[in-house]
Amino acid sequence: MTVIEKIQKICPEAQVSTSGDTIVTVPSDSLAAVAEALRNDDQEPMDYLRDIVGMDWSEGLGALYYLESSKTYGRVVLKTVARDRDEAWLPSVCHWWRTAEIKEREIYDFFGIRFIGNPDMRRIFLREDWKGYPLRKDYDMDSNPLNMENEENADDTVEYYLKPDGTVEGHRNILFDQKDFVVNIGPQHPSTHGVLRMRTSLDGETISRIDPILGYIHRGIEKMNESLTYPQTLALTDRLDYLSAHQNRHALCMCIEQAMGLEVSRRVQYIRTIMDELQRIDSHLLFYSCLVMDMGGLTPFFYGFREREMILDIFEETTGGRLIQNYNVIGGVQADIHPTFQQKVKEFIKHLRSVIQDYHNIFTGNVIATTRLKGVGILTREQAISLGATGGTGRAAGWANDVRKHHPYALYGEVDFKEVLYTEGDSFARYMVRMDEIMESCHIIEQLIDNIPEGETRLKTKPIIKLPEGNFSASVETSRGEFGVMLESHGDKTPYRLHYRSTGLPLVHAMDTACRGNKIADLIAIGGTMDFVIPDIDR
Amino acid sequence: MEVKKKTAIRSMQYDEFKNNDYLEQMVRDLNRDGAGIILGSVDDLINWGRSNSLWSLTFGTSCCAIEFMALGAARYDMARFGFEVTRNSPRQADMIMVLGTITHKMAPVLRRLYDQMAEPKYVVAVGGCTISGGPFRKSYHVVNGIDQIVPVDVYIPGCPPRPEAFYYGMMQLQRKIKVQKFLGGVNRQEKKPKDMDSND
Numbered sequence: 006m007t008v009i010e011k012i013q014k015i016c017p018e019a020q021v022s023t024s025g026d027t028i029v030t031v032p033s034d035s036l037a038a039v040a041e042a043l044r045n046d047d048q049e050p051m052d053y054l055r056d057i058v059g060m061d062w063s064e065g066l067g068a069l070y071y072l073e074s075s076k077t078y079g080r081v082v083l084k085t086v087a088r089d090r091d092e093a094w095l096p097s098v099c100h101w102w103r104t105a106e107i108k109e110r111e112i113y114d115f116f117g118i119r120f121i122g123n124p125d126m127r128r129i130f131l132r133e134d135w136k137g138y139p140l141r142k143d144y145d146m147d148s149n150p151l152n153m154e155n156e157e158n159a160d161d162t163v164e165y166y167l168k169p170d171g172t173v174e175g176h177r178n179i180l181f182d183q184k185d186f187v188v189n190i191g192p193q194h195p196s197t198h199g200v201l202r203m204r205t206s207l208d209g210e211t212i213s214r215i216d217p218i219l220g221y222i223h224r225g226i227e228k229m230n231e232s233l234t235y236p237q238t239l240a241l242t243d244r245l246d247y248l249s250a251h252q253n254r255h256a257l258c259m260c261i262e263q264a265m266g267l268e269v270s271r272r273v274q275y276i277r278t279i280m281d282e283l284q285r286i287d288s289h290l291l292f293y294s295c296l297v298m299d300m301g302g303l304t305p306f307f308y309g310f311r312e313r314e315m316i317l318d319i320f321e322e323t324t325g326g327r328l329i330q331n332y333n334v335i336g337g338v339q340a341d342i343h344p345t346f347q348q349k350v351k352e353f354i355k356h357l358r359s360v361i362q363d364y365h366n367i368f369t370g371n372v373i374a375t376t377r378l379k380g381v382g383i384l385t386r387e388q389a390i391s392l393g394a395t396g397g398t399g400r401a402a403g404w405a406n407d408v409r410k411h412h413p414y415a416l417y418g419e420v421d422f423k424e425v426l427y428t429e430g431d432s433f434a435r436y437m438v439r440m441d442e443i444m445e446s447c448h449i450i451e452q453l454i455d456n457i458p459e460g461e462t463r464l465k466t467k468p469i470i471k472l473p474e475g476n477f478s479a480s481v482e483t484s485r486g487e488f489g490v491m492l493e494s495h496g497d498k499t500p501y502r503l504h505y506r507s508t509g510l511p512l513v514h515a516m517d518t519a520c521r522g523n524k525i526a527d528l529i530a531i532g533g534t535m536d537f538v539i540p541d542i543d544r
Numbered sequence: 545m546e547v548k549k550k551t552a553i554r555s556m557q558y559d560e561f562k563n564n565d566y567l568e569q570m571v572r573d574l575n576r577d578g579a580g581i582i583l584g585s586v587d588d589l590i591n592w593g594r595s596n597s598l599w600s601l602t603f604g605t606s607c608c609a610i611e612f613m614a615l616g617a618a619r620y621d622m623a624r625f626g627f628e629v630t631r632n633s634p635r636q637a638d639m640i641m642v643l644g645t646i647t648h649k650m651a652p653v654l655r656r657l658y659d660q661m662a663e664p665k666y667v668v669a670v671g672g673c674t675i676s677g678g679p680f681r682k683s684y685h686v687v688n689g690i691d692q693i694v695p696v697d698v699y700i701p702g703c704p705p706r707p708e709a710f711y712y713g714m715m716q717l718q719r720k721i722k723v724q725k726f727l728g729g730v731n732r733q734e735k736k737p738k739d740m741d742s743n744d
């Protein structure tokens with residue numbers, strides 16, 4: 006029985022649409038039943054909720070649920086519409102997928118849909134006194150002028166529940182009460198890797214709760230996308246997770262190319278794959294430098310940046326940019342590779358292989374490092390899946406979630422590489438995953454660098470691109486997890502909705518689970534090994 | 545009138561800098577009531593020290609901050625200029641380097657940090673985002689230029705600026721500091737609360 010048949014068995018009125026991605030529309034009343042059945046299926050448990058995408062359709066507000074099975078890697082998309090626009094309610098699915106706790110808050114913040122059963126219905130990115138819901142189509146862009154008042158955060162929140170007579174009522178949930186000792190960390194803190202703010206309550210030195218406050222770098226990219234043409238939307242992807250700039254842009258280009266039915270040349274595939282892997286090494290080197298610096302060691306910072314500069318030189322010669330390269334375009338890449346590209350890359354990999362042992366000598370075996378990382382901040386495999394903590398964080402807990410392996414794109418289906426897996430799920434395992442991945446990336450590049458075929462580097466496209474109607478999506482493995490592009494086109498030259506699956510949002514959400522019961526002194530190290538980049542979370 | 549000393553920074557000569565007219569105008573304004581010889585010499589000494597040990601408050605919100613980190617590493621080595629000490633407390637910082645987009649939610653925080661810094665203080669706006677909102681100018685949640693919130697001394701354009709551009713901007717700030725009169729008022733530009741009352 007296919008997934009769709011299973012859904013139709015539970016909910017006969019489910020409709021299937023196949024323009025672009027296959028999407029199953031279920032009425033909001035049946036959503037909970039369908040979710041439960043899919044989640045608890047024996048053969049193909051849909052236990053990984055990739056993302057929930059809020060939507061403002063003309064028929065009403067609603068959401069798309071992107072599901073995947075960690076067993077078979079099968080995927081399915083559910084669609085549901087809330088009945089009433091002014092009083093939009095949907096059932097929460099956070100009992101089956103914990104990641105929904107935070108994603109539903111995002112949708113509430115942007116669309117004003119409230120979720121029945123979600124224990125925490127506060128705004129997440131915008132100020133608590135923000136007026137209106139910016140991603141609704143009728144939002145007035147001038148309705149919230151700059152407010153220089155300091156923001157006060159509430160210590161409680163509201164949870165909605167359905168009463169037997171069918172009406173909805175809210176009750177207060179306490180986040181921090183009078184007796185709690187709350188330490189505020191951020192938003193301007195050197196070791197939170199950006200402008201993350203965490204309200205941390207302590208019991209002695211032990212962390213009892215972390216409440217992340219996001220939005221300090223919320224730039225409204227998804228709303229801006231709706232008024233940009235497709236080639237224009239590309240520029241903003243580099244600035245989301247700037248340490249995965251190539252990969253993010255790769256995802257969006259793939260998604261648009263797939264919708265247009267455009268096939269890029271083999272040469273482009275090679276170049277994109279190599280660039281993605283160079284970017285991954287770049288990011289992991291920075292991860293190493295920052296983690297060690299956060300833990301008090303300065304020398305390794307200089308090691309990491311020494312090698313990183315070599316990658317940036319290679320990027321710069323070909324693309325013109327160091328940090329933000331703006332290299333992938335629809336139909337190919339901006340310009341052909343520099344004549345010395347191949348030689349420089351090979352020299353770099355040779356060099357990296359010769360110095361990587363120094364990295365391990367100075368830090369990995371260090372007794373302080375191991376005591377502060379081993380057995381600390383444990384996230385189990387089940388927790389990682391339920392929280393949607395992809396990338397190195399999930400793989401450190403034994404969840405094989407590498408998009409390159411399980412949903413291959415570009416040339417990943419043809420190259421030989423190992424998916425690095427650990428089982429401990431602690432900070433040390435997360436650190437080791439990244440260090441090992443550096444070597445795997447080198448291995449991938451070595452297989453490709455000498456065989457780049459001749460071919461077009463950029464297909465001609467019209468200056469104005471119109472996509473056919475439908476929903477399209479693409480996902481890639483960025484330096485820190487699965488990055489997804491979810492696009493809905495209504496046939497115009499601008500997207501109707503262009504949403505990005507943030508890699509970092511689930512990781513920040515996972516901090517509460519990973520840190521509870523640990524000491525506050527380990528908080529920064531746990532956060533460092535989670536390896537999030539905040540602009541990607543806030544979008 | 546000429547700038548009293550044609551400030552060169554390291555091997556950059558006076559004429560190699562752009563915007564010299566701005567500095568000259570500033571010196572003219574400062575010296576309108578004449579320049580004191582003794583105080584002036586003490587000023588020079590203090591300014592020499594101030595300009596070569598600019599401690600910045602790290603205020604990196606996004607991409608531009610990563611380029612700032614590259615400045616701290618071995619290749620670009622900002623220790624050559626005396627900027628390598630970054631402070632995490634506004635009380636200990638001479639200037640604030642705003643690296644990255646400033647959003648509506650962040651704006652009050654930035655203002656508060658600025659207010660917490662001790663005089664004399666400077667603001668460097670790095671990257672398109674801080675100058676005008678940059679690529680996010682049309683967004684509903686991005687401040688279109690931090691000069692709406694805090695006074696800016698130096699703008700460093702770019703998205704992100706190259707490390708060389710950072711240096712150029714920082715050298716411009718050093719030059720500005722070198723011609724200021726520390727004893728003549730820059731160390732207490734903000735009015736005391738009681739003066740402010742009398743103005744109302």
Ligand code: SF4
Pocket residue numbers: 244329606607608643644645670671672673674678679702703704705
């Ligand atoms: S100016 Fe460009 S690089 Fe700098 S923060 Fe803004 S988007 Fe990022």
